[in-house]
Amino acid sequence: MMHIQARTEPSSLMKVVSPLLAIALTLFFGSILFSVLGKDPLQALHVLLIAPLADSYNIGEMLVKMGPLLLCGVGLSLCYKANMWNIGAEGQLLAGALGGSAMALYFLNSESAFALPITLLAGIASGMIWAAIPTYLKLKFNSNLILTTIMFNYIALYLLIWAVHGPLRDPEGFGFPESALFSDTTLLPTLFEGSRIHLGILFALISGFIAWFILSKTHLGFQIRVFGADEPAAKYAGFNSKKLSWFVMLFAGALAGLAGVSETTGPIGQLVPNVSPGYGYSAIIVAYLGRLHPLGAIIASVFLAVLYMGGDLAQIEMGIPIAVVGMFQGVLLFFLLACDFFIRNSLTFTNKATN
Amino acid sequence: MPDSLEKHISIARLELANITKQYPGCLANDKVSLTLLPGEIHALLGENGAGKSTLVKTIYGVVAPDKGDILWNGKEVSIKSPSIARDLGIGMVFQHFSLFETLTVSQNIELCLSKLQLKNIGDLAQRISKLSADYGLDVDPHRYVHSLSIGERQRVEIMRCLVQSVKLLILDEPTSVLTPQEVSGLFGVLRTLSEQGCSILFISHKLHEVTEICHKATILRGGKVVDTCVPSEETPATIAKMMVGDLAEQDAGYSKQEGGHIVFNIHDLSLTTKQPFGTALKNINLSLKAGEILGIAGVAGNGQDELMAIISGEEERHVKASLELNGTPIGHLNAGERRKLGMAYVPEERLGRGAVPDMSLTENTLLTHSEGFVKNGLVQWNVLKDYANTLIDKYKVKCHGEFSEAKSLSGGNLQKFIMGREIGQNPKLLICAHPTWGVDVGAALAIHQALLELRNQGAAILLVSEDIDELFLLADRMAAVCDGYLSPLVKTEQTNIDQIGQWMAGTFINNTAPINSDTVEQGTKA
Structure with a gap:
């Protein structure tokens, strides 16, 4: 007979080691997979994980991908800390991209110095609105946040697709579903000559530190942590759960919105239908891999960004399908949750009761 | 009460020898030895953190001791899990009950029995009724648990142990949730059990209860056995002294006060x-x-x-x-x-x-x-x-x-x-x-x-x-x-x-x- 028993004292070392263990298991699983596909596993892992960090161009591209992952991941970490299961970073990101792009197109012929800040604020506000609706529904009608945020991801996606096919389409674009190229005044400045690394990565790092500061130094952050760790205690202490829910959701929405508008005004430079290769979903893994710690999310977002880059390279150099990246992410999350489960619980085997 | 014990003395039901358990930063049990005869009601006393829970969990197979031997009916055993403890005939009633409110008494008891046990018992409800009559437990197998009072629920927990032919019953602060009337009912049941030869290990903080019902008491302090005594020969005050070391002021009554606005x-x-x-x-x-x-x-x-x-x-x-x-x-x-x-x-x-x-x-x-x-x-x-x-x-x-x-x-x-x-x-x-x-x-x-x-x-x-x-x-x-x-x-x-x-x-x-x-x-x- 197999029993699952809760461990009385989960090892604190294992809590830190668990992400590394999960990564190791994922790599092991990946090797098997590549062998079955007829590819050299060592070469595949090299292309997937080492090559993205091998030269400055690749590192630059990796940082470009890391920006939105980290922005969304930081926001989600805060939400999950407070037990708000926001799966809607993708939709909030797309809303930010859409709102920000509309503003950027409004400033198409403007030379104003405020054009870029206002564009960014428009993106942030759009992300916040997109997070606010499910939050309101949850607090008012007790709707399931997971379901509503997922639904809002699809609504955002199709709204964006409608916009690039309709009102925001470039009239001189030969009917392609794309907006006009934004003017230079609304483009994020790049950090280094000749690379695509833009301000977005700085925003992301700063947001990570802000979130860390909030959680560890402020009373509000303390309340969020109590709320997530022990809801009856938060209720007993009389913390305002609605205020906390609003805060984490709007914070996450703002960061995801910023990620979206930073993509369109950064590396892309216009609004296109495929703004995000699922950054908002991968950010869920970033949040968990980073142990819901904003600074942990920085490390985790590097790993996920490398995986994105490596996926591109593996497709180009070895003909490995891009779907492998998604599968890798899924397997990683699976092992991560499994490792966490076994930190808290143990499997015991007993002989069938003898009499 | 103590003289009724003499009849049963043969081999000790349970003997603990030098049980030691070290937790990080804390020696929970330090060479604890304890002997429990058949039919004996034995109190385990001590302040919080004295090591009572650890010791009881060791006996019930929840905690593995670092050192020391456990003898069950004179034979050395290793109790690796609660199911092994139950197979030996050790039952435990925790402070917080684990009963499903929406099920009946008999369904609740059925849940913790193996298929083999159920087969041996045959008609479970009948068995419950019989045990209930034998021991004066007054448990109706067909009643739903949510309709039972706390005292009745506790008796269901005891019944759960009895159905498994328990030889040693461990009770963790059993009286803390009962009315005075229910407490005397419980003591009646415990005395009957003891007369039938079932040993009882009784953890309590209420010293007058210990002096009332227990044959022997072991007092723990800081993980060590500091004293043993025959409670009927002591007063609550003298036992309290053994527990805390020096006689804490056991005030019989504080001054009352008239409220203001x-x-x-x-x-x-x-x-x-x-x-x-x-x-x-x-x-x-x-x-x-x-x-x-x-x-x-x-x-x-x-x-x-x-x-x-x-x-x-x-x-x-x-x-x-x-x-x-x-x-x-x-x-x-x-x-x-x-x-x-x-x-x-x-x-x-x-x-x-x-x-x-x-x-x-x-x-x-x-x-x-x-x-x-x-x-x-x-x-x-x-x-x-x-x-x-x-x-x-x-x-x-x-x-x-x-x-x-x-x-x-x-x-x-x-x-x-x-x-x-x-x-x-x-x-x-x-x-x-x-x-x-x-x-x-x-x-x-x-x-x-x-x-x-x-x-x-x-x-x-x-x-x-x-x-x-x-x-x-x-x-x-x-x-x-x-x-x-x-x-x-x-x-x-x-x-x-x-x-x-x-x-x-x-x-x-x-x-x-x-x-x-x-x-x-x-x-x-x-």
Whole structure:
């Protein structure tokens, strides 16, 4: 007979080691997979994980991908800390991209110095609105946040697709579903000559530190942590759960919105239908891999960004399908949750009761 | 009682030799030896953190000892899991019952039996009825658990062990949830079990019970056996001395006090229940004066939880004008806003509600006490740490330091900490649930003293407890709850344990409210 028993004292070392263990298991699983596909596993892992960090161009591209992952991941970490299961970073990101792009197109012929800040604020506000609706529904009608945020991801996606096919389409674009190229005044400045690394990565790092500061130094952050760790205690202490829910959701929405508008005004430079290769979903893994710690999310977002880059390279150099990246992410999350489960619980085997 | 033992003496039922268990930073059991004869009722005594739970868990196979031998009927055994313990014939009744309320007694018992056991038993309900008659347990196999009183549920737990032909029954503070009448019923059952040859290991903090029923007692302090005695030859005071080392002041009664102006008022409070097995509050009126302790007695589940939740503000339904603190209506305020008006609250559950298990004592101080520790939204962690250390010193909380996680403290020490934290806010009104439940003699004394000191400073204290002795000791006025009704309030000197006991059973309801035959019947049974 197999029993699952809760461990009385989960090892604190294992809590830190668990992400590394999960990564190791994922790599092991990946090797098997590549062998079955007829590819050299060592070469595949090299292309997937080492090559993205091998030269400055690749590192630059990796940082470009890391920006939105980290922005969304930081926001989600805060939400999950407070037990708000926001799966809607993708939709909030797309809303930010859409709102920000509309503003950027409004400033198409403007030379104003405020054009870029206002564009960014428009993106942030759009992300916040997109997070606010499910939050309101949850607090008012007790709707399931997971379901509503997922639904809002699809609504955002199709709204964006409608916009690039309709009102925001470039009239001189030969009917392609794309907006006009934004003017230079609304483009994020790049950090280094000749690379695509833009301000977005700085925003992301700063947001990570802000979130860390909030959680560890402020009373509000303390309340969020109590709320997530022990809801009856938060209720007993009389913390305002609605205020906390609003805060984490709007914070996450703002960061995801910023990620979206930073993509369109950064590396892309216009609004296109495929703004995000699922950054908002991968950010869920970033949040968990980073142990819901904003600074942990920085490390985790590097790993996920490398995986994105490596996926591109593996497709180009070895003909490995891009779907492998998604599968890798899924397997990683699976092992991560499994490792966490076994930190808290143990499997015991007993002989069938003898009499 | 002790002479009835002589008949059974042959080989010891259970013998522990030099059991040692080391936890990180704490030697929980240090060469503990103990012998238990067939039919013996043996008390395991000690303050919180003395190592009683660890020892009992070792016997029941939950904890593996580092060193030492366990002999069962003279043969060395290794008890690796509770199922092995059960196979040997060791049963345990925990403090908190694990019964499914929506199932019947017999279904609940069936759940913990293997297929083979069930086959051997045949008709389970019949077996339960027979055992019930043999031991005077009075358990009806077909009743649903939610309709049972706490005492009856405990008997179901005992029945669960009996069905598995138990040879050793371990009871962890079995009387802490019972009315005086139920306690004597339980003792009757235990005596019958003992006469039939079943050994009983009995953990309790109530010393007069130990002297009443136990043949032998082992006293633990700091993980070591410091003494053994025959309780019938001792008095509660001499046993208490063995437990705490030096004779703590076991005061028989503190001075009573007349309250001043009215601080807190409840009028005409009625509230339906939200949970299927909750208790609706019915037409409750109460006023609490400055400088008095008002004690509310009652068997668990008669509306105490609901009453505490509505007073503390955790129950979020607004009760318009029913609650007043110093003349201000507070029925619409949440728990945090009520705290700002000078209310503090010590809840029944310490871990998981009164304190966050995974957070340090410093962080747990901030949980309810933020005044003076938060500047411009930023937590002054250094100031807070110093204050947490002050609390730890003042209330003699045994822990490694302010960085210790709440879950690493024993129940009594955590309670002292929570009590200190709430009192430290100089509340005008303190509501306090079961302040010394599961707390050892030394800690209980410290908690009592802290409560009285707060009262003498002019605070109003509402004390809800199932421990009648404690209420008589501390309360200036008393009342009882039954089925959501509150009895009249009387001065403690003008009442006695019989009257309160009857009120706990609901005899006052006829006079103050329409008769509910169902309630009265259930109440008098309890």
